[in-house]
Amino acid sequence: MWLSHHWHAFFLALRRLVDSPLASLLNIIVIGVAFSLPTGVYMLLGNVQSFSGQLSGAPQLNVFLKLGTGKDAIEKLKSHLKQHPQIASFRFLSKDKALEQLKQKNGMADAVNSLTRNPLPDAFIIDAKSISPETLKRLRTEMLKWPDSKHVQLDSDWMERLNALLKLGQIALLILTALLSFALIVVTFNTIRLQILTKRNEIEVSKLIGATSNFIRRPFLYFGAIQGVAGGAIAWLIVALVINLINSELTNLVQLYTVDFQLHHISFEDSISLLLFSSWLGWAGSWLSVASHLWQIEP
Amino acid sequence: MISFSNVYKRYPNGFEALKNIVFTIKQGEMVFITGNSGAGKSTLLKLIGAIERPTTGSIIVNDQNVSKLKNSAIPFLRRNLGMVFQGQKILFDRSVFDNVVLPLQICGFEHQSAAGRVRAALDKVGLLGKEKALPITLSGGEQQRLCIARAVVNRPSILIADEPTTYLDPSYTKDIMNMFKSFHQVGVTVLITTPAAELLESPQYRILSLSHGELVT
């Protein structure tokens, strides 16, 4: 019986949608276009994030030791690094090896051979467990305090800048989502208000023959939720379309460079969340509308 | 059973539509309420269905004190009442069948058993052939019978009709009165208002007369 009520409400809502196809379609498209904005921004942020991760891997710390650091000191540092809780792995690059590597490079062999003495320092190349800029900075200051370290190089300046930008993007996304969610609620609120006005007679008769407020409310709530889901789906499709367009342009562009960069749509989980969120907003909009208008109709 | 004791109804504008109404209708009785236009007949029926609330006094319908009923309990009271309203209240954008099935949908009936009941109700009022028709294509008498079918489809123990025959010609009137009599014969409490007592051809039934909001006997 409970289920049959819900089916009844669901089909009634669908029928109301289909009964005024143009109005419903316009509503759904408006909702979809509005929601494609935050969805698109979210998609871009995700892509930039994964792309930057691809490019840099995890940033490494290079610790250059003072010239003339003894073997004992190096062994001590090695065992210290092994036990360090924040360090994932490290590699020791002796000055001889560094010179060797330099020789391999094109055009450097002559220059290196002309040296009478190896000017390069011994170095550790360290991967931290975390890539958060804060942790890396802390590690860096810690290593600078070692008596044998001369210089610690951290390639994280551009990462930091990118992170700051991403954070800004996330704030923009939040504001955009809040504003457009509000717009969706308003659109649904108004649609349902008009619907209640035109269904006045039906509502009145239903109340007279024993309909509970829930029974009367339910089709409107389903209507709002269905409209929301459909709007969310349209937003998803708009973003998919844009991705397609951009990707076909990108394939031309990236052939010039040697990176492989293609935009990807939001993940399956995020898509489901998008649909759930938009249907919830539609539901909320019609709930507000029903709550503020239905009581005015008394037989 | 319907029982009024010391019921007063004053409308918000101060008009006193009913004054000190006292009566009891037993289960299975058939009663007419008469009175001139404005006497308060519709008001009295509205009090039974909790469409209006009494100003003072108590109203008992099927052991429920309607005057003290919570708003959320009103729908369940109405499901046990079959009401035929003055001014019909038909949904003209739905077929005859869809109009009559509405009370069953509200109670959550399965489609199959609901359809069976709707056909039985339409059969009783002689509209079985018109279930797919739109109400606008029905005559006045047929529309009135549609309302009766909708009122009885849920098999209520009390049937209330507000001037069901007012604008109908005499042959229809007789038809519809016979219909109510047949519901009465199967044990339904029937309560009908008519504007003038002399229209009644059924002296064997109890008559409550209203005049300016008061019962006169």
Ligand SMILES: Nc1ncnc2c1ncn2[C@@H]1O[C@H](COP(=O)(O)OP(=O)(O)OP(=O)(O)O)[C@@H](O)[C@H]1O
């Ligand atoms: N909502 C209302 N507000 C104020 N006065 C009302 C209201 N409804 C009815 N009345 C008044 O109460 C009196 C009784 O009305 P009611 O509808 O009960 O009369 P009635 O006997 O059914 O008349 P009729 O035969 O014309 O239908 C009338 O004088 C009417 O003007």
Ligand SMILES: [Mg+2]
């Ligand atoms: Mg009346």
